[in-house]
Amino acid sequence: MTTASTTQHWLPYGSTGTGTRLFCFPHAGASAAVYAGWRGTGGDDLTILPVQLPGRAARGRETPHHDPDALADDVIGGLGPELTGDYALFGHSVGALVAYLVARRIVERGGPPPRHLFVSGRPAPQLPNTRRELRALPTDDLVQELRALGGLPDVLLKERSLLEMFLPLLRADLTVNETYRHVPGPPLPFPLTVLGGIGDPRADEAELAAWQELSADSALFTYPGGHFYLDTRVQEVVEVVRTRLSG
Template sequence: MQPDEEKWVITLKQAVKRPSVKLICFPYAGGSPDLFRAWSDGLSDHVELLAVRLPGRGKRIKEAHYQDWETLLQDTFDALVHHVAEPHALYGHSFGGRLAYELAQLTTATFPGMTRRLFISGSRSPDQSQRRPYMHEMSENGFIDALRGMGGTPAEILDNTFMMRFFLPAIHAEIRLAELWDDRHGTGVDTPLTAMYGRTDPIDDHASMAGWKGFTRQASELLEMDGGHFFLETHRPQLLDVINSRLQGDV
């Protein structure tokens, strides 16, 4: 076990059928890995559910936040190395989608054939420019107002100065990385890719995600889902149906 694996990786569901495949999930900017806990009952019996906890959450609340992609990716890969050496799929939403794609570049190169599928939701493709103005360049009040407009952070947290003092740095740091992210590789990943967007998402719509088909060397698909940017929470059963159907036989 890697020294930091326990604080990085949370097992939310064990597979009860063999052979099995691990589904490794990455939340949106500032999101808790606990948001995936509700997925346990909806996943197929052969799927083991894992979530990654980045700094700024839970027992890692006081840890420094990542300022560059290279360090974030290497540390995350090191923490996951024993998991990605086995059959697995990666799922990420928004910032987490970018992180999942970047990790797939590492996993498919290091453990060929073990990354059975990459799921990306609510995240522009690497060839799409980030919309301006950048949120991370806004004043604190402007940044919080923009978060409120996105609809993913509960009002009781946004309106609580004490809680925001703890959560805001992680959200800001990860949104900064997400906004500055672009095509860092020039070639796609070697795994099937399923990209999904919310029908009423004003942030990452069909146009901003259509380019994902050019970032895999295997089969790809772009699916329209019910809901807005946070459809992974509001329309969970539909999303899990997609995941289960794509992971059938991926062991």
């Protein structure tokens, strides 16, 4: 049973606001805090809700998920009645996969679907993974890959003990991303917007565009900045969200 206290675990910044509620799922190894700066950027018509997944921040004692289906089920069970009414989903990188799976499951189970699905920085789920898998790499190799993406905070590079504490969560998220096997289904019954970084080594433009096969109403937007283009494009992305929701 979902209660206010359990929902608070998932939505650490609260869920107040009158506009469309946008549930935001983070990239691998990240917490809800990556979207904290988004709050208040959507005006009166958009409420940003960063989602805290198990295994991070205040939920650090919980075991992070390794299975994509179990994670999607946990999100739906944890957010419960929040996933009703005027809401949409946003996810970046592995968060895009989580948002997609949550949306797909809600539809399959006859629940109230989101108004819109926004996915960012990940190849379409129906495409095979053609890149080097990261989840089981030796630590030094994994660090090298993450540095190339720009996704490893400097403090973790300087403090090996902090890095070792961080890696199990990161490997769990990478496992979610890399072990997903697509099950074809009918087109999504709501609009889909795809966003990505130009020159992203983990998701090129063709792989991003393939998401558009999943919805009859779709659009693609790309920005300079590689895999972590979101770090410097928050207001632009939020404006795309607002525009697409109003269309």
